[in-house]
Amino acid sequence: MAATSPATTSADSLPEARRDLAPLLVAPVLMVAALPLVGSLPTWVTLTVAGLAMGMMIFVIASGLTLVFGLMDVLNFGHGAFIAVGAYLAMTMLVPLAGWVQADSLWLNLAALALAVAAAGIGTGVLGFAFERVIVMPVYGEHLKQILVTMGGLIVAEQAIHAVWGGDQKAMPLPQALRGAVVFGDVAVEKFRLLAVAVGLLVFAGMQLVLNRTKIGLLIRAGVENGEMVEALGYRIRRLFVGVFVAGSALAGLGGTLWALYRETLTAAIGGEVMVLVFIVIIIGGLGSVGGCFLGALVVALAANYVGYLAPKIALVSNILIMAAILMWRPQGLYLVARR
Amino acid sequence: MAEALLTLEGVHTHIGQYHILQGVDLTVPRGGLTVLLGRNGAGKTTTLRTIMGLWKPSRGRVTFAGRDIAGLSTPDIARAGIAYVPEAMGIFSDLTVAENMTLAARRGPPDKARLDWIFAFFPALRRFWSQPAGVLSGGQKQMLAIARAVVEPRALILVDEPTKGIAPAIIDNMIGAFAELKREGTTILLVEQNFRFAAALGDTVAVMDDGRVVHRDRMAALAADEAAQTRLLGLTLDAHQ
Numbered sequence: 001m002a003a004t005s006p007a008t009t010s011a012d013s014l015p016e017a018r019r020d021l022a023p024l025l026v027a028p029v030l031m032v033a034a035l036p037l038v039g040s041l042p043t044w045v046t047l048t049v050a051g052l053a054m055g056m057m058i059f060v061i062a063s064g065l066t067l068v069f070g071l072m073d074v075l076n077f078g079h080g081a082f083i084a085v086g087a088y089l090a091m092t093m094l095v096p097l098a099g100w101v102q103a104d105s106l107w108l109n110l111a112a113l114a115l116a117v118a119a120a121g122i123g124t125g126v127l128g129f130a131f132e133r134v135i136v137m138p139v140y141g142e143h144l145k146q147i148l149v150t151m152g153g154l155i156v157a158e159q160a161i162h163a164v165w166g167g168d169q170k171a172m173p174l175p176q177a178l179r180g181a182v183v184f185g186d187v188a189v190e191k192f193r194l195l196a197v198a199v200g201l202l203v204f205a206g207m208q209l210v211l212n213r214t215k216i217g218l219l220i221r222a223g224v225e226n227g228e229m230v231e232a233l234g235y236r237i238r239r240l241f242v243g244v245f246v247a248g249s250a251l252a253g254l255g256g257t258l259w260a261l262y263r264e265t266l267t268a269a270i271g272g273e274v275m276v277l278v279f280i281v282i283i284i285g286g287l288g289s290v291g292g293c294f295l296g297a298l299v300v301a302l303a304a305n306y307v308g309y310l311a312p313k314i315a316l317v318s319n320i321l322i323m324a325a326i327l328m329w330r331p332q333g334l335y336l337v338a339r340r
Numbered sequence: 341m342a343e344a345l346l347t348l349e350g351v352h353t354h355i356g357q358y359h360i361l362q363g364v365d366l367t368v369p370r371g372g373l374t375v376l377l378g379r380n381g382a383g384k385t386t387t388l389r390t391i392m393g394l395w396k397p398s399r400g401r402v403t404f405a406g407r408d409i410a411g412l413s414t415p416d417i418a419r420a421g422i423a424y425v426p427e428a429m430g431i432f433s434d435l436t437v438a439e440n441m442t443l444a445a446r447r448g449p450p451d452k453a454r455l456d457w458i459f460a461f462f463p464a465l466r467r468f469w470s471q472p473a474g475v476l477s478g479g480q481k482q483m484l485a486i487a488r489a490v491v492e493p494r495a496l497i498l499v500d501e502p503t504k505g506i507a508p509a510i511i512d513n514m515i516g517a518f519a520e521l522k523r524e525g526t527t528i529l530l531v532e533q534n535f536r537f538a539a540a541l542g543d544t545v546a547v548m549d550d551g552r553v554v555h556r557d558r559m560a561a562l563a564a565d566e567a568a569q570t571r572l573l574g575l576t577l578d579a580h581q
């Protein structure tokens with residue numbers, strides 16, 4: 001692109017091109033406001049890290065779903081199936097690798113984890129491809145049918161998990177090196193949470209890179225805004241959509257793996273549990289916006305942890321209250337994605 | 341007259357249960373600029389969208405460069421060599437001007453010489469090259485929409501009311517750009533209500549009413565015949581002049 005950036009002439013005034021920064025402040029404000037309420041710094045750090053870790057896991061799961069909606073207006077209530085299947089595939093990989101998982105070697109631990117994540121990501125990616133072709137494609141453009149049919153897909157997936165892995169609760173083996181906490185002074189931070197934050201940040205950075213620096217990414221952003229015009233420029237948006245759907249499914253499988261490691265147990269219902277939060281997050285973030293989804297996930301997860309500590313009785317409704325508050329401030333979510 | 345690049349024969353288009361195009365017959369000669377006139381709601385935009393495959397014709401034939409394109413998907417029609425500047429411009433406001441142009445250039449990065457050519461007519465695009473297209477004024481967005489359509493040579497460009505709400509100075513630049521495109525051999529089908537603009541550029545003209553083409557002529561002949569203008573275009577014309 002260097003050859004095509006002409007110099008700006010100084011005499012002309014630039015139009016207002018200010019970035020919309022207010023949404024960036026919500027999570028920090030929440031964190032600062034929670035400190036005096038929580039009272040103790042070590043407790044606040046623990047809650048904050050727990051919130052950040054949970055937020056990152058939700059973001060990893062939700063990021064693909066928000067783009068799927070943005071690109072093709074597809075409401076996929078079956079996204080939870082990829083969370084569950086991913087977690088089960090990872091578990092299936094980790095159980096026979098028990099020797100590596102329990103070994104005192106960080107590298108063997110990480111190798112086991114990498115294989116589990118690969119199994120989850122590839123498996124859910126393939127499943128996502130089949131899901132798109134068989135379940136979603138026949139109902140493009142028909143929201144009511146999409147809801148019914150994708151929910152049906154979720155039920156089928158949950159039943160298939162029962163059939164393959166059994167209906168009982170499973171243990172999710174957490175590798176040795178990720179157990180326990182890192183201690184800074186009188187503050188203890190669980191190692192797994194640090195890993196979850198790192199993975200979430202990596203996924204976010206990777207997505208930003210793809211969305212902003214590659215032609216595929218430009219096409220996705222353009223397609224979220226005006227898919228018809230992308231087609232009129234000669235690009236097949238359905239192929240793009242299938243690619244995004246598959247990537248989003250694989251990310252849900254990755255996120256489901258993290259979530260199950262975090263809980264150290266899993267059942268077929270794991271997908272449904274997380275999906276409520278995921279839907280709240282993509283609505284708060286602004287449907288179709290990856291940045292908004294990232295911020296929304298942080299806000300929801302931080303609030304869930306602070307409220308769970310400060311006022312456990314209202315923990316269940318706190319997510320809904322946050323969603324209502326944000327939508328009153330910005331009815332389209334934190335970031336409005338321009339639509340045609 | 342030159343051979344036809346685009347021909348519509350008996351094209352019917354339904355939108356939902358509405359029967360909008362009711363047998364459109366239209367010929368766009370190669371290398372010329374054809375103006376499509378007609379009052380509001382006559383079906384001009386629907387005609388362009390049907391050519392582009394954004395509406396599927398329920399009946400009739402659309403022939404482009406000897407090939408029936410009526411059943412093709414929109415991306416395939418675009419790749420056959422047709423560019424489209426829609427009435428609403430279709431700018432990607434989240435993307436920068438540069439990124440909008442990058443997407444429009446399918447073969448690779450936009451050609452430097454071609455960009456200079458575009459900037460000569462539409463200098464604002466150079467100025468705001470790295471800005472999100474959403475911050476452009478209406479006229480600048482229209483320049484960008486046209487620039488996207490011409491960043492690579494295309495056989496046919498469909499342009500829907502580019503002068504609507506645009507300042508006269510920009511309109512003059514548009515006339516210059518379209519005139520040079522014509523000289524390059526680009527064929528243009530232009531929907532236009534601004535008669536001065538249409539008359540300055542048009543070689544042939546077709547007038548639509550109620551989902552049909554009701555009159556075909558050389559543009560110069562219609563421009564000289566005020567009675568025909570009033571009969572065919574009525575008040576719409578004065579309102580837009």
Ligand SMILES: Nc1ncnc2c1ncn2[C@@H]1O[C@H](COP(=O)(O)OP(=O)(O)OP(=O)(O)O)[C@@H](O)[C@H]1O
Nearest residue numbers: 355358360378379380381382383384385386387427
């Ligand atoms: N999406 C749609 N759904 C239903 N009817 C439509 C739709 N789009 C256009 N129409 C109808 O089709 C007819 C032709 O519309 P079209 O936009 O093609 O007219 P036009 O000649 O471009 O008018 P204008 O000069 O106002 O742009 C109008 O009666 C319009 O109301």
Ligand SMILES: [Mg+2]
Nearest residue numbers: 384385386427
């Ligand atoms: Mg129109």
